[in-house]
Amino acid sequence: MTQGSLIEQAARVYDFDAYFRASPAALRQADAPAPADDVRPIERAPAPAAGDVMPTLAAIPVEFLAHGGEDEEDWTPPPSDIALIDRTMLAEKGMLVPGAPVGALAEEFRLIKRQLLLTADEVGEGPKGERARTILVGSGKPGEGKTFCAINLAISLAAERDVEILLVDADFAKPDVMASLGLDDSTGLLDVLGDPTIDPESCVVRTDVPQLSLLPAGKRSHADTELLASRRTEQVLDRLLAANPRRIIVFDTPPALAASPASVLALLVGQVMLVVRADRTTEADVREAVQLLDGCEEIALVLNSVSYEPGRGRFGSYYGQEG
Template sequence: MDRITPAIGKNLHQVSPSTSETSQPAPTTDPSGALVPFDYIQTTVVPLRPEHLERHRIVAYNKNSNMSWAFDLLRTQVLQAMEENGWRTLAITSPTPEAGKTVLAINLAMSIAHHTTKTALLVDFDLRRPRVGASLGLPMGKAMNELLAGKAELGEVLVNPTLPRFVVLPTREPVPLSTEVLSSPKVTGLIGDLRDRYDSRICIFDLPPLLSSDDAITLMPKFDCVLLVVANGQNSKKEIEDCLYHLGNANLIGAVLNKAEPQKHSYY
């Protein structure tokens, strides 16, 4: 398991380390831009396999795991920053691929779900390289692909992976013309509906890497705040500076240094 070290604040720095939802319809948009209702009653419940989660470094599913403490610490810092500002939507991105942003997004969402007063919704908006559903081992008969194509309703694609207060909107396979799709009125309406449906919901969006395409830059103004995942020894100073430039108008609440070497402590 790679080490993560959360750092909350504007500057990049290192520090030590209900099972388902029910609701009323809310409006969104169809591919033509017209408003239509999202009508879902109950999410599909899908059991997870612990051995699959372990292979994909998903440790926060078991809140008693001795490897989940870092995500719990990150959860506390993130929720404090969001609650202070009344924020509900959190984007997670990285400078480049393979920084570990999807693994972190899943573990953070699960840790938030363990928080007794919050519901966590995790959305896979990395339409070029979706990994959330596969990392969790979800069947994904219908997913974001069908929702965006108008072939499924929101209620048909939301999944509860047998963890109370945790819901996932997975993407099964890459979506063509992803930048155009993400900038569409339908996606704007979807984000608004997911954010506004429940007062206690925290929406986490796994975005593409910032420097790999313009997908994340296109989406960033739609979210309340963003968390940057940086891979130790992999992302250069120039890449980090480029990310901070692109995030200049965003509410960057912090950064996570992933894949860092463990630090030894004589106490705790």
């Protein structure tokens, strides 16, 4: 007997149908406008789980780890102002490795980003305008994989031809984006919010992954939520968007049920991607997190940490077939 899609399996666990609205695609087919509190399930679940097969160092050619997919003889060191992302660390953590062969994880995030990009186009036609190019990645509680998903989403989006990605670490209490990429923290978002003389663009860290830049969290402050709620945040956000019309900003935020910054930032972004961990997140957690983040009208769910049965087909396996 078939188990159905991942989101159908999740629906049986969390009873999504009781409080989720129809997806935008279904609403368009019905020629009806989407409700303001629409929550869209995204089908795939990319993060590693017990029994799941994720990328390993042995499976990824060494040249992709050392030089981002370039041959040894063609590789030249990047300029000194370009940060070198540690690809070996990414592989060890089971994350996407830029330039590596397409696998299951890459296919999962291709599906996720496509839905987010389509929604961004729709949101951009409304009052949000340029803010449609902003995505908040969050979770209900710690340990549900939101940073894992934020980094992988940013790497996947950076592979697109027509966009450039700025990944912002907005988890001020426990920033982990820079460390996860093998980089040191530096002046970042909180510093910019607290000091109007700092140009936000001067704090953007360019990386050796084409079309991917980073903005660290900055120096920790006890007034992080208040800084986010200030008019300065809107000015900074608009400045970052205006600096590059191709730019999409992805925010890694603290868990909504553990800290308040996510709910404040949700008021300013175009859409929210809420990570739901299949083996940990309760239905009550999902409901409460959605309520806290409902300042954004577009909330999508990613079901995370689903175990796959050995021998069953999986996205990405097609690329390993011959003929």
